Amino acid sequence: MLKSIIRLLLKIFPRPFLIRLSLLINRIVALFYMGNKVECPVCNNTLRKFLPYGYTKQTGRDNALCPHCLSLERHRLMYLYLQEKTYFFTKNLKVLHIAPEQCFFKRFRALQNLDYTTGDLESPIADVHFDVQSIPFADETYDVVICNHVLEHVDDDAKAMSEMYRILKPGGFAILQVPQNANAEKTYEDPTITNPSEREKHFLQKDHVRLYGLDYAERLRAVGFKVTANTFANNYSEEAAQRLGLPMKEIFYFNQK
Numbered sequence: 001m002l003k004s005i006i007r008l009l010l011k012i013f014p015r016p017f018l019i020r021l022s023l024l025i026n027r028i029v030a031l032f033y034m035g036n037k038v039e040c041p042v043c044n045n046t047l048r049k050f051l052p053y054g055y056t057k058q059t060g061r062d063n064a065l066c067p068h069c070l071s072l073e074r075h076r077l078m079y080l081y082l083q084e085k086t087y088f089f090t091k092n093l094k095v096l097h098i099a100p101e102q103c104f105f106k107r108f109r110a111l112q113n114l115d116y117t118t119g120d121l122e123s124p125i126a127d128v129h130f131d132v133q134s135i136p137f138a139d140e141t142y143d144v145v146i147c148n149h150v151l152e153h154v155d156d157d158a159k160a161m162s163e164m165y166r167i168l169k170p171g172g173f174a175i176l177q178v179p180q181n182a183n184a185e186k187t188y189e190d191p192t193i194t195n196p197s198e199r200e201k202h203f204l205q206k207d208h209v210r211l212y213g214l215d216y217a218e219r220l221r222a223v224g225f226k227v228t229a230n231t232f233a234n235n236y237s238e239e240a241a242q243r244l245g246l247p248m249k250e251i252f253y254f255n256q257k
Helices: 002-012 015-033 073-085 102-110 157-167 196-203 216-222 238-244
Strands: 034-039 051-053 061-065 093-098 114-120 142-147 168-175 226-230 252-256
Touching (some): 142 157, 157 168
Parallel strands (some): 093 142
Antiparallel strands (some): 168 252
């Protein structure tokens, strides 16, 4: 029942409205999930389970959304990767976070080592509004760019990738995760598919224009990135990964300039 309600809300309301709504109700919902079976590494709260989440039956899953900070599996994976594999939390860095996730933006803004800017086309929590295919910043401005689950919405993803590469300083890195079909060698896209219901059927969501395959790393390399791809969640035992709510099969891409 709850899964159906969440799916309906995601379908009906635009993302800016959902962001504002979630800020009001997530703490109330969290009261009903008190427990110690799972643990969110982003906010460090424990729960009896995570909330279900997903736009469609095909993408819906149980035990996904933290009601405290609104992190999903992919967010918890990225947070742990930044903690364990990078200098994100310790080195002085200039960071651009495109389409900032609610579970991150306040935490990242509070970090004294970060000069932190958020950007998006329309998000109410963004500092600057722009199209990722034309980023209004000078070359080599940022040490880190974060832009997750955006490129599947963009008409010219190569242009968007090039823009993010352009504004990175030499030696900087970008986290650019996307929905991916790990069973497909090639990215599937068809610009003639414009009907929202057809896009949902072909690309998992009505506002997606492609579904990435295992060639995603090559697409990133084509614009200049040095790409390291790994299944980082497999560094954890199955028991630990289940407790932290991590996506065991997700390929994590670390992209350097």
